Amino acid sequence: MESFGLAVNVVFPLLLMMVCGCFMRYKKMIDDHTINYLNKMLFRFFMAVMLFMNTYKMNLEDVLNPQIRKLTLIITICYVFIVTILIMILPKFATDRSKCGVMIQGFYRSNLILYGLPVFESIYGSDDSGMVSVLISVIIPVINILSAIVLEIFGSSGGRLSFRKILKSVVLNPLVQGPVVGLLFLVLGIHFPKILEDSLRTIGGISTPLAFVVLGATIQLKSIRKNWKYISFTVLGKLFIVPLIVFIVCYGLGMRRQMLVMVLGAMASPTAVASFAMAKEAGCDEELAGEIVMASSVCSLFSIFAWVFFLGTFRLI
Numbered sequence: 001m002e003s004f005g006l007a008v009n010v011v012f013p014l015l016l017m018m019v020c021g022c023f024m025r026y027k028k029m030i031d032d033h034t035i036n037y038l039n040k041m042l043f044r045f046f047m048a049v050m051l052f053m054n055t056y057k058m059n060l061e062d063v064l065n066p067q068i069r070k071l072t073l074i075i076t077i078c079y080v081f082i083v084t085i086l087i088m089i090l091p092k093f094a095t096d097r098s099k100c101g102v103m104i105q106g107f108y109r110s111n112l113i114l115y116g117l118p119v120f121e122s123i124y125g126s127d128d129s130g131m132v133s134v135l136i137s138v139i140i141p142v143i144n145i146l147s148a149i150v151l152e153i154f155g156s157s158g159g160r161l162s163f164r165k166i167l168k169s170v171v172l173n174p175l176v177q178g179p180v181v182g183l184l185f186l187v188l189g190i191h192f193p194k195i196l197e198d199s200l201r202t203i204g205g206i207s208t209p210l211a212f213v214v215l216g217a218t219i220q221l222k223s224i225r226k227n228w229k230y231i232s233f234t235v236l237g238k239l240f241i242v243p244l245i246v247f248i249v250c251y252g253l254g255m256r257r258q259m260l261v262m263v264l265g266a267m268a269s270p271t272a273v274a275s276f277a278m279a280k281e282a283g284c285d286e287e288l289a290g291e292i293v294m295a296s297s298v299c300s301l302f303s304i305f306a307w308v309f310f311l312g313t314f315r316l317i
Helices: 002-026 032-056 066-092 097-108 112-124 130-154 163-171 174-188 194-205 207-218 228-252 258-267 274-282 286-313
Strands: none
Touching: 002 112, 002 207, 002 286, 032 112, 032 130, 032 174, 032 194, 032 207, 066 097, 066 130, 066 228, 066 258, 097 130, 097 228, 097 274, 097 286, 112 130, 112 207, 112 258, 112 286, 130 174, 130 258, 194 207, 207 286, 228 258, 228 286, 258 286, 274 286
């Protein structure tokens, strides 16, 4: 019963915020034009500030924590392994190359910021959330590099990799810049006055509720019928098969409690919204990319509940 209550406490706030977004869309309080601008604000400003503050306020010991370094290395290796395997085998089942790149992104590109932080804080509070920021500061560049490679292979460029373009997309990503600058401030011992710290934390705190409201407003289930086979295969792999494999690996290598919750955020959260924009820019199937984001976001409310309930029942978190 305790694990059931834990799962409800984690998922219900996320569900409520998404329902608010759906309601606003239904009542025409928000449209596609507004959603596009809100997404830009979220990813280029609010989330960057949140990640900066989470890293800036953490203990330097957490950065040097061998468990964090070990987990980051394990997840990075898992990402590279998953992408390599999918690049080799997926084209044999999906003959449309523009769909292959999108499906591979859908399999591994997690919404670690949007889901990982709220889930972690729901279970362990915000005091230790800096550990998640350390993971994010490493994982996001890895994800962006892999996405750029995958979409270059299966996109309109026909497999010609542009390393300059890949490097530029990583360096200019605000979600990379936020934690990196925060880490720089932390290492150099630069401190803001309390009034400025509190103000920045309030600004960063806007990101999570606003992001879930916007995500709820983007969900339109009627658009997924045409590609339901591709979508169902990708979502099943993203939310259950891949996380199960990585959980087994991490548990076997000694990861426990907070570390496993971070694995939950990194591997079992839905496909990141940014995958749609990257697919569109690369000339891949942008419609399928958006549908995978929507479907995985809806299904994740049930899958995250199931994961938290399962892990809580066996006292793993």
